[in-house]
Amino acid sequence: MMVEKTGKPVDLVWGHGARKIEVFLEPTCPFCVRASRKLMPLLEHVGEDRLTLQVHLHSQPWHLFSGILVRCILAAATLPDGRDTAWQTVRTIGDHREEFEFSHHCEGPNMQTTPDDLISRLEGHTRLNLAAPFRLPGVTDAMKAHARYARQHGIHVSPTVMLDGKVDDRFQSGQSVEEWVALLK
Template sequence: MSQQPLHADPLSWGHGPRTFEVFLEPTCPFSVRAFNKLDALLNEVGEEKVTIKIRLQSQPWHMFSGVIVRCILAASTLPEGKAAARSVLKAVADHREEFEFTDHCSGPNMDTTPQQIIERIEKYSGVKLAAAFARPELQTEIKWHSKYARQNGIHVSPTFMVNGLVQADLGSGDDIGVWAQRILA
């Protein structure tokens, strides 16, 4: 029996004409801070005025970054789509230390395997994603996120784009009112 073609649900919320793209590395503390502000931003600006898009920016100094990004995108291919992916992002954000090395090179995660990372994500998120993770064609979606970031000159997380233009002066520490003002300008 052949599998259905793989479809990843876009990680976007809202349906407005303005776009706010956020490039996140799931275990980066600054990306976590930005991610945790997105619901409030959507409420402040309004779903009819903005489309918020999460782009995943895997970074090699976050040692499990590639595995975690693949988990998020695998979740987006499940029937719950972007809601499942958001649950995985939230689980990683809420338990960041269990997915990151101390000082990027040491600590309790030194003996952790990719399989254990998947199991932790499933436990914290409630999303069963191991089978989707194992689908080779998921690589196409992963490469798309990476290529899209490179094409836009994105190298670090979080990075923000408004209507297709990088906003180098926006950061995760900004109040959402600053973000909203930039989106609506």
């Protein structure tokens, strides 16, 4: 599969409505995994014509493989159908998070895992070639842009939700899709 030399990942944006929800996610965080499972049902419930949903990847240092996995997701976003391919990669990491996370953030079976091991594991689950786009300069630029955007908006933890450009702490990962819909009214 050919990838452009610069490999600029596509933005992770769905819908085109006037209301805008931006969600900052770390792919191995259990709270982010729970929140991510609500996003597409939320968009479907509200409607793509009424809601714009944008996902920002927010690497967290206590999730020790976070930067590598964020880079893998952005690499997936350079491939055909990049937005949906990247989302599939987010979901796959969540479905197999024990394979991509340390136990108690500092120990366990992943202690001997290398970045190449992680990429190979994720390629096995997604059936995507991520190793080549992982190394693209455009992926580095996108990682920096995601981090910069989060810092500019005071985002320190994930999941964090911004509604119409402002952080909205009312959105919690343990709430239902219906509760999130009610917060949009």
